[in-house]
Amino acid sequence: MAGIIDSTWMVLSDFNAFLNPDDKVGGARPENNMMVPFRSCIDDCGLLEVPVVGDRFTWERNEIKERLDWVFRNFDWEVSHPHMKVHYNLCFKCDHRVIVVSDCGESRRNSISRFFKYQAAWCLKQDFPDIVNASWENKNWLQGCESFKNSAIEWNDKVVGSVAVKKKELLRRLEGIDKARQIGRSNGLQRLEKKIWMEDNRLAAQEELI
Structure with a gap:
């Protein structure tokens, strides 16, 4: 695959393999001959490990901790995304931590405006009809829509958003x-x-x- 890709690329997965002996804590120490094929594969593909922030172990059982999940990128990706980092979040319905890749150099949070989305479950709330009636009272259609959007968002945050x-x-x-x-x-x-x-x-x- 690496030989036919001529652009930026990244790979992340549970490789179930170690790169170094210190990728395991507790239990039997990993044997070097078991790590060589994985190292060779990464080197042959020209991949670089994405730096990890926080706990680097992705699996644990009893007193054993292992790093089995990895994120790699090629040189072109590293040049175009130099601030990229990996976080291993909490386990969720799995015995492995969730892989989260983020570009710390790009913050889009402030540029994303909050959008409005009607939720069907609002009709289950007894006070929702009051929100609707008050929004369009003595207003035309466009004014009512804008008033309803603002009122519904505020009401949702206070009541449903809990x-x-x-x-x-x-x-x-x-x-x-x-x-x-x-x-x-x-x-x-x-x-x-x-x-x-x-x-x-x-x-x-x-x-x-x-």
Whole structure:
């Protein structure tokens, strides 16, 4: 594949392989002859590892931690995206951490305006008809549309949007537990983590109706 691509390219996946012995902590030490084929493949393809921010281990079980998931890019991609970084986020419905690739040199958050999207579940709220009636009262169609958009967004943030706030709070708690587990394992933390994931799944199911 590397021989036929003449532009920028990147590859990321669970390679289930180590590049160096320190890519595993605990258990039997990786043998060098098992790492050579992976190293040779990366070198032959002319790939460069994308730098990692934070915990670099992507899989763990009991006292063993391993880095099995990798992100590589060719030289052209590195030149065009020099600030690119990799973050390994929390595990979600899988025993591997989620790979997140970001370009720290490009911030588009401020340039993206918030768009309006009507949600069918709003009709399930008893006070929603009041929002609609008040928006078009003594207004023409265009004025009513603009008023409804602003009122609905504000109402959604205060009433319906609480689900998103709860999910963010759960994520912060999970990140705190994850950091604590990196220092030392605890059965209590594992039980709490499982309980929080169950609550997150419940909120996700509720969010689908919004």
